Amino acid sequence: MKLLTTTTALALVAGMAFADGHSVVRLGTEGAYAPWNFLDDNGEVAGFERELGDELCARAELTCEWVTNDWDSIIPNLVSGNYDAIIAGMSITDERDEVIDFTTNYTPPDPSNYMALSADVDIMGAVVAAQVNTIQAAFLAEKGITVLEFATPEDTVAAVKNGEADAVLADGSYLGPIAEADADLVILEQTESIGGGVGMGIRESDGDLRETFNAAIQSMKDDGSLNALITKWEVASTF
Amino acid sequence: MFEFCSDPAALDTMRWFACFFTTGKHQLFYWSFVTVLVLLAITAPTALAFGFGGAMAARSPVAPLRWFGKGYISVVRGVPDIAFFLFFVIALDQGFEWLRHQAFCPDWTDAIRQGNDFIVCAEAKMPLSTAPQWVHEVYGFFLAVLTFAIVFGAFAANVLYGAMNAVPLGQVEAAEAYGMTPRQAFWRITVPQMWVYALPGLSNLWMVLIKATPLLFLLGVEDIVYWARELGATVLPRFSDYPHGDWRLYYFLFLLVFYLAFTRVSEKVLARITVRLSRGQATLGAT
Incomplete structure (x- = not known):
C-alpha cells in the first residue's frame, strides 16, 4: 500500500512538473495490428493499447491525442517531434534503445x-x-x-x-x-523467445515524460488493472 | 448511418453492404478522394509556377541566377522521389521550427540537436503540440503540396526550358527588330508560343503527378491507397461489426478504375487544349 501511494504521488508530481512542457501528449501508433492497435469501424484507434494509453494518460493527468503513422517511419517521426510517444506493440530491443528510450515494459516478454x-x-x-x-x-x-x-x-x-x-x-x-x-x-x-517485452518509445531527451509514464505503468501493475487489460484483449501473458 | 444498421450480423446481403459502405471508416475513405483531388488542384499550378521560375532562371543572362536555375533542375531531378519525400520533408519541417525557435526563444540554452533528437522550445513547434489534430493534418497537407511542387517544379522547369528554346529564334529577332525590349519579346512572343511545345511534356508530368499521390502517406496524409489497403485488410469478428476476409484486391481494382477514368478524362482535356494552343502555329498539330 505504501508503494502504491508513493508511486501515485510520484505520478502526480511528475505530471504537474510536466504540465508546462507538454500540455498535450501526442501518442503515435500504427493502427494495423489487432488486438494491440487497430482502427475500428468508425476509423478511430482502438484495441489494447488504446485503452492502456487512455488509462495511463488519465493516471498521469495528461491530455493525450492519438496519431497513426506508418510502421516503417514510426521512429524517425518520433525523434523529429511529430508525436511524443510510440505505443504500437513495439518490443524493447538494444538496437532501438540506441535511438530512442523505452518505458518499463507493459507486457512481459512472450515467445x-x-x-x-x-x-x-x-x-x-x-x-x-x-x-x-x-x-x-x-x-x-x-x-x-x-x-x-x-x-x-x-x-x-x-x-x-x-x-x-x-x-x-x-x-x-x-x-x-x-x-x-x-x-x-x-x-x-x-x-x-525474442524481445524484452513491449514498452512505450520516448525521445531520449524526454526523461520527464518517460518517468511520468513509468510511474503510471507501475501503478497499473500494482493494482492489477494492467493484468486485467492484458487478459481482456488476450495480447500477452500476465505479470 | 441507417437505422437498420444496429445489428449488422442479422442483415441480408444488400443491407449489410449498405451499412458496410457507410461506416465511419468508409467515410474517411471517401474524404480521402477529396483530399487527393484538392492536393492535385493546388499542386499542379504551384508546380507550374515553380517550373516557370526555374526555366526563367536557367535562361537568365545573370550568371548566379542561371546557376541557381540549372542547379535546381539537375539536383531535384536527380534525387529519387522517395528519398526526397522521406528526408527533405523532415528537413523542411525542422528548418521551419529552427527559424521559429531562433525568433521566439532567444534565451534557450540547451542544444537543439541532442543525439538523434531534434528539440525546439514548445512555442516553436510547427504546429503547436497543443493544436487540434486537424491543424496537424492541414500542416502535413501544406508540406505535401510544397514538396510535390518542388519536385514536379524541377521537371516542369526542364520542360519549359526546352519549350522556350523551341520557339523559332526568328520570331524573337523580328520582335526585337520592331523595337521590343528582350523582356517585352519574352512575354509577348516567346511565352504565348512556347506552350504548344511544352504541352506534351507537361501532360506527362500531370499523369505522373496523379499517380504519385500514394507518396502522401509518407508525409502522414492518409490518401486513397492507404484507406484501400486499410479497408481491404482482413477484419476478424472480434474487432469489428463487419468482419470480412482479404478484400484488398477489390478495393485496389476500384482504385484502378478510378485512376484510369481520371487519366482518361485528363487525356481528353489535354487533347482539346493542344488543339486550342496550336491554332496559327507552324506545328503538325495545327489546323
Whole structure:
C-alpha cells in the first residue's frame, strides 16, 4: 500500500512538473495490428493499447491525442517531434534503445509464434515472412533463415496464404485470432523467445515524460488493472 | 448511418453492404478522394509556377541566377522521389521550427540537436503540440503540396526550358527588330508560343503527378491507397461489426478504375487544349 501511494504521488508530481512542457501528449501508433492497435469501424484507434494509453494518460493527468503513422517511419517521426510517444506493440530491443528510450515494459516478454499452411514445415529450410523492422525479422536474418519482409502485418499473412512464404513469424497474440478464424492456417509448436517485452518509445531527451509514464505503468501493475487489460484483449501473458 | 444498421450480423446481403459502405471508416475513405483531388488542384499550378521560375532562371543572362536555375533542375531531378519525400520533408519541417525557435526563444540554452533528437522550445513547434489534430493534418497537407511542387517544379522547369528554346529564334529577332525590349519579346512572343511545345511534356508530368499521390502517406496524409489497403485488410469478428476476409484486391481494382477514368478524362482535356494552343502555329498539330 505504501508503494502504491508513493508511486501515485510520484505520478502526480511528475505530471504537474510536466504540465508546462507538454500540455498535450501526442501518442503515435500504427493502427494495423489487432488486438494491440487497430482502427475500428468508425476509423478511430482502438484495441489494447488504446485503452492502456487512455488509462495511463488519465493516471498521469495528461491530455493525450492519438496519431497513426506508418510502421516503417514510426521512429524517425518520433525523434523529429511529430508525436511524443510510440505505443504500437513495439518490443524493447538494444538496437532501438540506441535511438530512442523505452518505458518499463507493459507486457512481459512472450515467445513469438510461427504460422503456416501445414504443421510439418521445417523452419530452417523454409522461406519465412515477417514485418519489416521487427524483432522477428531481425531474429530470422540472424539465424540465417530466408526472410521475406513486408510493410504491414496483413501482407505477411497474405504471403503465407498465397504460397509466397512457407510460414510467418509474429507475436502469438496477432497470429492466434487469425489461425482461429481460418481453418487452413495452423500455429506451429516451435516458438522463439525474442524481445524484452513491449514498452512505450520516448525521445531520449524526454526523461520527464518517460518517468511520468513509468510511474503510471507501475501503478497499473500494482493494482492489477494492467493484468486485467492484458487478459481482456488476450495480447500477452500476465505479470 | 441507417437505422437498420444496429445489428449488422442479422442483415441480408444488400443491407449489410449498405451499412458496410457507410461506416465511419468508409467515410474517411471517401474524404480521402477529396483530399487527393484538392492536393492535385493546388499542386499542379504551384508546380507550374515553380517550373516557370526555374526555366526563367536557367535562361537568365545573370550568371548566379542561371546557376541557381540549372542547379535546381539537375539536383531535384536527380534525387529519387522517395528519398526526397522521406528526408527533405523532415528537413523542411525542422528548418521551419529552427527559424521559429531562433525568433521566439532567444534565451534557450540547451542544444537543439541532442543525439538523434531534434528539440525546439514548445512555442516553436510547427504546429503547436497543443493544436487540434486537424491543424496537424492541414500542416502535413501544406508540406505535401510544397514538396510535390518542388519536385514536379524541377521537371516542369526542364520542360519549359526546352519549350522556350523551341520557339523559332526568328520570331524573337523580328520582335526585337520592331523595337521590343528582350523582356517585352519574352512575354509577348516567346511565352504565348512556347506552350504548344511544352504541352506534351507537361501532360506527362500531370499523369505522373496523379499517380504519385500514394507518396502522401509518407508525409502522414492518409490518401486513397492507404484507406484501400486499410479497408481491404482482413477484419476478424472480434474487432469489428463487419468482419470480412482479404478484400484488398477489390478495393485496389476500384482504385484502378478510378485512376484510369481520371487519366482518361485528363487525356481528353489535354487533347482539346493542344488543339486550342496550336491554332496559327507552324506545328503538325495545327489546323
